[in-house]
Amino acid sequence: EKKPRQIRLHEVRQHNAASREPWVTKGTSVYDITDWVDAHPGGDVILRAAGGSIDAYWNIFTIHKKQDVYDILEQYKIGEIDETDLIDGHVPQDAIEDPFVTDPARDPSLRVLTAKPCNAETPPEALSDFLTPNPTFYVRNHMWVPVVEEPESEYRLSIELPDGEEKSYTIKELKERFPMHKITVTLQCSGNRRKDMTVHAKQTNGLQWTAGAISSAEWEGVKLRDVLADAGIGALGQKLPEDARHVQFMGLEAYGASIPISKAIDPLGDVLLAFKMNGEELPRDHGYPLRVVVPGNVAARSVKWLRKIVVSDEESLSQWQRRDYKCFGPNVSNPDWTKAKSIQEMPITSAITSVLSPSSTEESRNQLTVEGYAYSGGGREIVRVDISTDGGKSWDQAELLSDSTKGSKAWCWKRWRYTGPCRSCDETTLVVKATDEAYNTQPESYEAIYNPRGNLATAWHRVSYAPGT
Ligand code: MTE
Ligand code: MO
Incomplete structure (x- = not known):
């Protein structure tokens, strides 16, 4: 058998997101993903791994851990990392780019469950206030924290309607064109108190939160329904198109979720596009420069670092809408995810x-x-x-x-x-x-x-x- 092409790590690094031939590594194998980028179901977020290892990303996007996905990647294999770059047969940790290097510093009193991505609960002392101070508001990140340094020039929110029409808004336009509202909202992760279930029933799969995956803040922003009406959908007295059934939200780092249109356009639903939290600019961990706040619903729908809104006849296709945040009967150990409704309004x-x-x-x-x-x-x-x-x-x-x-x-x-x-x-x-x-x-x-x-x-x-x- 022919020895696979030996590729040095510095060569891999040159094939980064900016190159015309992006490569990734997985374990000690090297792949040329140039032809995969356009066909990749998750879009060009895959380029985030270009020039380095894809392992950390696939640990986050667990949807990849399936044989058919491995088989796709295998088609693009071009060689193996040169043995001179390996230690004990592995790529040394410090040679792998850390997707979390640009994450913000965090309050040391947060109770950290995982550092990368950051998942940390509010300490009990901070749970005693009606409004949780921003530095100790719980953090639930599935990925890295996107970097937006100059929102006015680098950032636009785009909105796509069922007929394919697209509009976009700068932060300044959102602030100037729509009335501002202040609303106090509790966000709670669907996994809050999961550890209690593990302790009192049996092992559960997920971050073992105690009672601190919940926090409250005063959010300030514009109402989603006002912006949707401006974009051309859901104004009071206007007939909704039949295919306007869900409002999907996409984050800058590829997280996504959706809510039913009824919640999005309800005049008493109070869904906000928020710029501020407790009177301050949104902290980076909580969605700077713009996040959705869906009051009354599971916090998984309050998408941070909001990039795009799509009004659709379908729910968001993300794993966080179609899989993870659903419940089944106590006897079901291997659920058919398509058979349950996604969690929206929270129980008491x-x-x-x-x-x-x-x-x-x-x-x-x-x-x-x-x-x-x-x-x-x-x-x-x-x-x-x-x-x-x-x-x-x-x-x-x-x-x-x-x-x-x-x-x-x-x-x-x-x-x-x-x-x-x-x-x-x-x-x-x-x-x-x-x-x-x-x-x-x-x-x-x-x-x-x-x-x-x-x-x-x-x-x-x-x-x-x-x-x-
Ligand atoms: N939005 C994006 N873009 N990325 C995420 O990882 N996590 C969701 C939601 N919105 C998430 C997101 C989940 S599961 C929860 S519980 C809340 O954000 C947590 O919000 P917080 O970190 O501001 O407390
Ligand atoms: Mo969550």
Whole structure:
């Protein structure tokens, strides 16, 4: 058998995104992807890996980990990395370009689950505010953080309508031509509290978030419905074309998701194209220069670094719309992803975020103060929070704290506090469950709502508490 062509790493590096013949490596093999770029279903994002290794990207876009995708790549193989560039048969780590080098610096108090891409939850201290400070707002990135240095010259938002017509807007045009709105919105990842499901039911597949994959902010921007109406769709009194059923959002780094058109054009739906978060320019981690904020829906639909909007008869084709964010019955271990609806409005949930140790004086020894949040999707207001200090045998009600919520519906969590006697004060499990205005409440067990991806882990939140500690 003929020895494959030996290629030096410095040669690979020259075949970067700017070259006419882009190459990538996978493991120790080299591929000339020139003819694949146009046919690549994910578009030219593949060029991001050109001149270097594609492995880090395929670890992110897990959709590639299939034999038929490997087979496609194999057609483009041109050789092997020269052995003089390998250490123990591998490409040395420092020779591989790190897709995350341009990511921003982050607050050290964030609880990091993965650094690259950055996935980090809000620390419990920061969950006690009605609005979460920007530096400790949880971060959920599937990829790197796109770099947009000069939005006015480098950036345009484009909007494509079902008839193929396309319009585009600069940030300045968006700001000048449409009314600004300020809305307080809680964003919650579908995987919030996934770790509880793992601990109380069984292993789940995904980032093991505790109760901090949720945060709230005041978002400022223009309404999506105003911009869509300007682009030619969904104005009040105007008939919607039959093929206008979903609004797809595409991020600059190739993340994508969609929402139903009914939500996008609802006058009380409050979907924003946001420039600001808590009065400041959007931080890079949270979508600078522009992100969608879809109040009441799973945060996966609030696409950051928004590049393009497509009004379509179909949902977004992304894996995050068609696969990952769906739920199945507790018996289904190998789901047929086409058979379930994508998660949109969030179900009700609540969590304990702090237990204040009682003072040591005799009369207050058995008093306990517990705080937390409760949130329901779809703008459904939280009407009651029940607390148990004996593992769920007896209940009492927490006080709902007043706040400065803004928007057409209850898009933000309710903070609550409970001070009361600790009923069985030896070893106790504190439990919280909430009820919303539709009288939806949380399931008691994780087993009953188990799904292998650990989405929507909304069972009663339990925290063990040992008095005197
Ligand atoms: N948008 C883009 N472009 N890329 C992403 O990785 N992650 C989504 C959503 N929007 C994501 C995105 C998910 S799953 C969540 S939970 C929220 O952003 C997280 O928003 P945050 O990082 O501002 O808290
Ligand atoms: Mo998420």
